[in-house]
Amino acid sequence: MSPTSMSATPIRVLIVDDEPMVRSGLEAILTTAADIEVVASAEDGDEVLPLLATQPVDVVLLDVRMKRQDGITTTAQLRELADPPAVLVLTTWDTDDMMFRSIEAGAHGFLLKSAAPQDILDGVRRVAGGAGVVSPDKVPALFARASTGTTIEPPQAWRRLSQREQQVAIALCGPQTLAEVAGAMFLSLSTVKTHQESINRKLGISSRQELATIVARAGLTD
Numbered sequence: 519m520s521p522t523s524m525s526a527t528p529i530r531v532l533i534v535d536d537e538p539m540v541r542s543g544l545e546a547i548l549t550t551a552a553d554i555e556v557v558a559s560a561e562d563g564d565e566v567l568p569l570l571a572t573q574p575v576d577v578v579l580l581d582v583r584m585k586r587q588d589g590i591t592t593t594a595q596l597r598e599l600a601d602p603p604a605v606l607v608l609t610t611w612d613t614d615d616m617m618f619r620s621i622e623a624g625a626h627g628f629l630l631k632s633a634a635p636q637d638i639l640d641g642v643r644r645v646a647g648g649a650g651v652v653s654p655d656k657v658p659a660l661f662a663r664a665s666t667g668t669t670i671e672p673p674q675a676w677r678r679l680s681q682r683e684q685q686v687a688i689a690l691c692g693p694q695t696l697a698e699v700a701g702a703m704f705l706s707l708s709t710v711k712t713h714q715e716s717i718n719r720k721l722g723i724s725s726r727q728e729l730a731t732i733v734a735r736a737g738l739t740d
Contacts, residue, residue: 528555529646532569532603534592535581536561539704540631544579544608547635554642563587567595575603576646580625582609582616583681590623597624604645608638610685610703617652627651632689632702678720686713691730 531548533556535541545556558573560566564587566578578596582589589607596602606627607620617628626645629638630653644651679687689699700710723729 528553529577529642530555530557530575531577531579531642532557532566532573532575533559533579534561534563534566534584534589535559535579535608536584537581537704540581543704544638547638548579548642550635551639554639563589563592566592570596570599570603577604577606577642579606579608579642582607582611582620583685590619593620593623593625604648606641606645606651608633608641610689613688629653631704632692632694679717683713683717683720686710687717687729688733690714690717690726691733 531554533541533544533548535544538561541559541561545559548554548556557575558569560569562584563580566580578592580589580592589609593605593607596605602624604626605624606629607617607625608629608631609616610631620628627641627650629641629651633641633653641651676684686699686703686705689703690696692699694702696710696714697707699705700707703710717729718724721729
């Protein structure tokens with residue numbers, strides 16, 4: 519399972535995400551490339567090692583937050599293998615701390631699910647070839663971390679939200695419309711609206727501006 523450079527042999531990819539629509543969306547993106555082959559998919563981190571025992575892969579495209587076993591734990595387990603695949607974390611959890619934890623666990627790359635399809639394809643190719651990749655907006659944080667070693671913990675209020683609500687909340691802090699957020703997260707518009715209502719109720723807020731303030735003060739996004 520050594521990293522595979524671009525050649526006649528396709529890069530074998532395992533997709534790991536607990537959302538069926540996300541898995542389908544990622545597979546649709548990856549199958550547009552002749553040099554990439556999706557050989558398996560899993561809905562949780564605890565399925566990865568058993569799958570790899572029968573199906574070697576070059577790259578594991580891995581979500582961070584899953585129901586039974588998170589991507590950080592899974593990445594650390596993969597690093598212990600004799601011939602580990604490259605790990606590209608692809609998440610909506612847009613925090614510097616999550617990026618640092620992923621890299622420290624052994625991930626070769628960290629991208630957001632809102633990344634353009636071409637960026638995801640290029641990310642798979644880069645980590646398969648032995649290079650690292652991070653979302654462009656996370657590069658300053660890497661330099662800052664190198665000099666300060668600072669990490670950030672979410673506030674108590676943030677923990678009132680479910681995992682999916684936290685992901686949606688961070689996405690809502692950007693300039694995208696609700697429809698654009700829904701598309702980037704492979705969710706329906708009505709689902710995003712439902713999450714937004716729940717987020718506002720749990721945090722006692724009524725606007726995206728208030729949400730952005732909470733998230734920014736917590737250091738959960740740039």
